[in-house]
Amino acid sequence: MLLGRGTRLSCGGSLITKWYVLTAAHCISFLTGRLKLKAVILGEYDVRSDPDCERMEGQLFCAPKIRTVPIDTLIPHPDYSPQNLGDDIGLIRLAEPADFSLDSMKPICLPISSALQSERLEGLNGVVAGWGATEDGLQSPVLLSVDLPIISNSECQAIYTDGSILIHNSQMCAGGIPYE
Template structure:
């Protein structure tokens, strides 16, 4: 009799706990449905929204917002987080908040001073120098070479990329020069003309002219464009902050 009563109490306890579990599950499910319905009412395609940078934008399909679309496949955590926080809803497809472009101001030029599209803006061309010619020593003093070292062994590697001085402590370069998994940019070479010769000399008529010694300045900071895409070459631009200021001559 005692055992039968004990089993009965245990069964009642199990049934009670199961009923509580089912009730909690239903409440959670109802809560999720209510929240989802509330969010769905607020989400509409092409509605105004705010980007993660608090800029004005429109809620559009992911494939219509190039910056966020590229960011989804990025390995950079900051860019990936930006893409994730751009989500603004769904309308049969994922919607993201895409920044509204600034109004374009049309300017009429008296003379076409820009390069045509056959010589400017080319991406992934096999020929890297377009219409190039041999230069003279000192002809382009703002050009620099970028030296590297191995991230694994620390072994030095001479000039693998180039850049251009834009003031006395900053160099404009390409983002692909800063995205190597094996090498890091450590210094720039100023006054270099021919990396296979030291010193740089050339014959002018009957005289031999040699350049001043190359100056090497360490790099303090490298900055690649946050939305550089190695697959298609877009946004291939970067900056080098030099350790010391360049003394112009």
């Protein structure tokens, strides 16, 4: 995202095809003033270096350089609003296709069959990845991932006893154990 003082990485997303990135609607909706989404960075791992390299057994191995791809279209879910947490999903259409021949640039798999879409996931772990804040409160410069337990929506709704958040059937709940 472009801010008044330069470029800032603000939101994550996942490639789902060579033309589309899946992201949150709150990342692409209601952008006002100087805040403007201009491009998507593909193939990133460590934001401190480009290319990302590591030394193994005395030999240096480097991933391909990142690609900064301009955006063609932002497509937030039509029912998204900042007042609730429902329908917080959107698509970014790239102005040029991602290069899937690179090992650093691959699409995620989505459950497109009805059998996969109706599969019960409670009790399994989901993987979340990103450069977000860690337990020390600092932003990670390296892509991190964590396995989170998936819980039922009724179990999740019970956590929000004050009714401030409503969990919808189209949402999935994952995370740690609530504080007691």
